[in-house]
Amino acid sequence: MTHPAPDGAAAPSTAAPAVPRTAPAPQPPAARKVPVERIHHGDVVVDDYEWLRAKEDPEVVAHLRAENEYTEAVTAGQQPLREAIFQEIKNRTQETDLSVPVRKDGWWYYSRMEEGRQYAVRCRVQARDTGDLAADWTPPQVEPGTEIPGEQVLLDGNAEAEGKPFFALGGTAVTKDGNLFAYAVDTTGDERFTLRIKDLRTGELLPDVVENVFYAPAFSPDGRQVFYLVVDDTWRPWQVRSHVLGTGVEEDTVIHQEDDPAMWTGFDLSADRRHLVVSISCSEYSETRLLDFADQAAGLRTLVPRSERILYDAEPFQLAGREMVLLTHNKEAVNSMVSLAGLDEFAKPLAEQQWATVVPHDDAVRVNGAGVTATHMVLSVRKDTIERVQVIPLAGLGTGTQAAPAEPDFDEELFTAGAGAMDYESPVIRLGYASFLTPPRVYDYEPATGRLWLRKETPVPGYDRGAYVASREWATSRDGTRIPLSVLRRSEVRPDGSNPALLYAYGSYEHSMDPYFSTARLSVLDRGVVMVIAHVRGGGEMGRKWYEDGKKLKKKNTFTDFVDATDWLAASGWADPARIAAMGGSAGGLLMGAVANLAPQKYAAILAQVPFVDPLTSVLDPDLPLSALEWEEWGNPLEDPEVYAYMKSYSPYENVRPLPYPPIAAVTSFNDTRVLYVEPAKWVARLRAATTGTAPVVLKTDMDAGHGGASGRYEAWKDAAWDYAFVLDALGATELLPPPQ
Missing domain, CATH: 2.130.10.120 (Prolyl oligopeptidase, N-terminal domain)
Structure with missing residues (x-):
């Protein structure tokens, strides 16, 4: 019998203690299946998750929010690690800092960053012309946090971003006389910008406002026109337009319109600003047209026509x-x-x-x-x-x-x-x-x-360069090709076969993963992780042939190179074969999806950032953003059954099957116009339905950002901390190495 305690509380029980109840494991949202048939070249494909493409559908938005809630629940234990990494990035960043001034037309231009603020403040000061070239072209000593006499603020990104969920600049320009400043702003993340012009003499905005422009506006040398790009419905830059200041936008002139859906259009001013240089190109050939500012009435002049199938860039100038x-x-x-x-x-x-x-x-x-x-x-x-x-x-x-x-x-x-x-x-x-x-x-x-x-x-406060090592190593692919690797580690890490490792690659569009410094990466290395960048075929690190050997009907070389680099790492002594994670973004996210299907057992975790994991569906639809432009990279599966079959044989989404997939995180953005959120959303749904393992597959969608992620620097640091915490947790590498003795 139990007696009451003297103060009226229940007396201690002498019965056996109750077994504590375990909280139920979080359950992922179930994406319903709505079969949709797709038929090409006699091949019938049934896609159960294509309904997730309806971006405006409240059910789709609700599903993505439910995915975010599930992801947060599954990764809740990583929050302290995320916070630690965020603080490490913050502590290694001199938050009040500025760029090195660049001299242009008698002014020094630079930008300031201030502690506690997300965005840069763009400024300038007058340059001197004393006749002493060394002195006149030496940048002024501008101290962080200290204004200098005559400093003029061109644009305060923090003021522009106030009250907006997203803010990004799409380019700025100043007239040659230094009086007018043009800038393009995106507040949604969809990379469609609003162009405004500020009179730097008065600080007032001109009434000229142009909506839905693309990157990099430019003024004519006389400052009377501003040139800008416009994208079509597939987000392809297709028109170069000229706006004459003081006129209505409806009067703007189309300088060039590119009707070939497989060609990308851009422009720039020649270095001497005597010509507008219009570039029309794909990855295999191009065409350049010049507009002479001294004779605009003559129109554009073509140099080498695209029919010659030459890939070239042109810079007009005067010589003697x-x-x-x-x-x-x-x-x-x-x-x-x-x-x-x-x-x-x-x-x-x-x-x-x-x-x-x-x-x-x-x-x-x-x-x-x-x-x-x-x-x-x-x-x-x-x-x-x-x-x-x-x-x-x-x-x-x-x-x-x-x-x-x-x-x-x-x-x-x-x-x-x-x-x-x-x-x-x-x-x-x-x-x-x-x-x-x-x-x-x-x-x-x-x-x-x-x-x-x-x-x-x-x-970089607190950074000790001597505490880290970078070296070049080489893996051998299954066809005998030598693959360059960049291996990064803490100096005390030894090749004893016990280390966690993270393998990263991109491998498309002839884009090279060049050496660069990353403050966030230090938080990974400081936890004993060996980080390896695999310079796989499809990139540009080893020349044009390196790219050509990893595109179109040779694309699988990109994926097998990565797996072979993984095998090198596992056998090198630098890594524990059971503690290797993989990471890649965009086309590198396609790589992540491909290796997940090829060799899921080789990875302790896979992080796919804004991943292009449903490429066949996208490239088959020329009305989707940039699809026609992708034909030069992957081939045209609409017209070529061989390309169709080849792409289908490696497409991550098409090749999900019953396998014990490792922990996978897909990170995307709702307003991404380059890789639509629907690709990772569909991929995650299919992975969950197919996996024979118990590892979590999660989808994290930033509902405000675009392809580049969050716009403010602190939010970007949080994104990096989230990504790395996911990987480090899976690798069992959450603790910092002890300080060097």
Whole structure:
């Protein structure tokens, strides 16, 4: 018998203690099945989840929100780790900082970041012209958090973003006289921008407002026109338009309209601002048209027509008083070369044109592009996987007497160097530099002397470069191809076969995974994880052939290269084979979906960011965003049954089957216009229905963001922390390594 306690509370029980009840495991939302038939080339496909494409359907929105709730419940235990990583990123970031000023038309332009604020503040100060070139082209010393006399705020991103769920700039431009400032703003994440123009003399906005423009507006040299791009219903840039200030938008002129659905249109001003350069291209050939600002009535002038099937870029400029064009092209040059031709040559048939060789073709060197200043040609090349900058004087260019290229010398094996924004008349060339171990640097290179001026290294509080190691390793693919790998780790980590590892890759569109510094990545390395970047075929790291061997009917090389890199890692001693995770985004997300089907047992977890996992469905529908443009990357499954069968054989969504899939997280954005949210949403539903394992498959959808994720820097840090916490938790690598002794 139990007696009451003296104070009236129940007396302690002498019975056996009750078994505590375990909270029920979170249950994923069940996506209902609505069979939809798709028939191509006699092949019938039944898709149960295509109904999730109806973005405006309240049921779809409710389903995505339910997925977010499930994801939060499943990963709730990772919240302390997410918070820890966020704080580590924050603590390693000098929150009040600024960019290195860039001189343009008599002003120094720069941006400030301030502690506690999400977005940059764009500013400028007047430059000096004393006749001392070294002094006049040395950036002013602007201190973080301290205004300098004469500083003018062009745009405060924080004020623009106030009260909006999303904010991104799609480009800015200033007139040559420095009086007007154009800027394009996106507040939804769908990459359709509103163009506004500010009078910098008064601070007032002009009445001119243009809606639904694309990236990178530009002013004509006289400041009376602003040029902009417009996308069509498939989100393809197809029109270049001109708006004359003070007129109605309905009066805007279409400078060029591109009706070929497989071609992408862009434009820029030539370096000397004498021409508007309109570029029309796909991944295999292109066409450039020039508008001479001194004779706009003459209209656009085509250089090499697309019918010649040459992939090229063109830079018109004056050399010794003659109108010339610098061409970076692949005519009889798979890795591209640089030629020089008089502008009048392009009135002739191609076979009769005279092009002088400036940079010859080299099987070991990929030429990425060439530009000019008033005195030098600036060349971007890739050699031994590394992007480099070379400089050649214009004097004697293409005559056989030109000077040899000069290349700034850096002291690391793995780095990235590229030319940045600069004034055409600048006596120095602005360079950006980064490596896996070196935070971003800004240099000014003086071609006349070869001197390299370090203007800034991004401060990273608490960072000890000596605590980390980056090395180049090579895996061998199943067909014998050597695959370059970048291996990153803490210096005390040893190849004893016990380490967790994270393998990352992209592998499409000839896009290279170049060395870069990541503050967020340090939080992974600090937990003993060996991080490996696999430079698989389909990227551009080893030249144009490396790309061509990983596209269209050779696309599977991308996937098998990644699996073979995984096998190298498992056998290298750097990783415990049972503790390897995989990560990739966009087309790299397609890679994640493919390897999940090919070798799910090799991965402790897979993180797919904005993943292109239903490519066949998308590319079969030319009305979907960018689908027709994708034919040059994957092939055209609408017209070619071989391409259709090949894509179907690797498409992640099409090939989900009963397998013990590892923990998988798909991270996407509701307003993404490049990879629609529906692809990962369908993929996750099918994975859950098919998996024979018990590992969770989760979908996380940012309901406000676009393809690039959250817009503010703090929100972006939270996204990175979420992604890495998911991986680290699966790897059992949640604790920091002890400090070095």
